[in-house]
Amino acid sequence: MTDAKTQPTAEELGAALTGKQLALAEAYLETFSPAVAGRMAKYENRANASRALKNKKVQAYLSARMADRCMPANEVLARLSSYARVTGDLLTKEEEYEVPVFEARPLREKIDALQARVGALNNIDPGLLKNRIEATQTEIAELEVQLALDPDATYQKQVGTETRTRIIPSLEAAAENGVLFAVDGLEYTQHGLKWKRVDSVKALELIGKHHKLFTEKVEHSGTVDAIIGIDFIMPGGDS
Structure with missing residues (x-):
């Protein structure tokens, strides 16, 4: 029993082509476009390039080259298994971050603090800081109304921060x-x-x-x- 005839390699098939045919085949393998490959290989027109690509020797070379490029079945399964x-x-990490901590305090405390701020601004330059002073006085007036309606009113004052953790995507x-x-x-x-x-x-x-x-x-x-x-x-x- 004789061994099956060994198929020629891509290199051997390429050696059987003319320089122009080989250039066309290589260009086609890069672009898979007969028109673009024909221009790259300096063919006169698209029809000539298409005919040249149908040449049996060129087809055999293209088939051999594409067979070399194909991923074996075991490699396909191995890569799918990796995914x-x-x-x-494996794609995330734990990250610490700070969040503010608030507590309820008497609303009168906030009004007193704002009034103290107005006094400090007046001491600096009442003319230059006029807009800030007026805005603060407006806020005080609104809070006074709120306090008059509810003597037990409170506000949320930040008294510190708290460290928390979260899971985030991470390259x-x-x-x-x-x-x-x-x-x-x-x-x-x-x-x-x-x-x-x-x-x-x-x-x-x-x-x-x-x-x-x-x-x-x-x-x-x-x-x-x-x-x-x-x-x-x-x-x-x-x-």
Whole structure:
């Protein structure tokens, strides 16, 4: 029994082409446009370039080159598996932030503080600070009315801050955890860096279909043409 004939390599097929044919083929592999490839390879017109691309030797070279470019099945599954294994905690970090803390204080306390501010502004330069003084006096008058209507009225005064934590998306965390490949698109906006992650659920679905974990079924009734459902099949078991 003789061995099957070895297929020629892309390099060997390319060596069988003329310089112009090879230039056209390489340009086509870059653009996948006969017209653009023809211009890049200096063909006189689009028709000539199209005819040249249909040449059997050129077609054989293109097929071999594209076969070399294709990702093997195992690599496709490996990359999908990498996406599927990315969880949210690998793309986020815990951040501390401060929030103001308020407490209810008698409204009279605020009025007294504003009156003291008016006195201080008058001592500095009543002419230069006229608008600020008048605005503060208006606020005092409004608060006096409120206090007259409710002698027990209070206001919220900030008495300090409190440290809290929150979970935020983080490119630094993604880099540290080796999952930057799962970041899909970056955009700088007025609110900072905006980005999104690759859909790991979609990757799981594709892997599940490859392993035939899901089967589609069609049910017919008198009122509905077709209802498509999905049964989940455990590996090695029944639906």
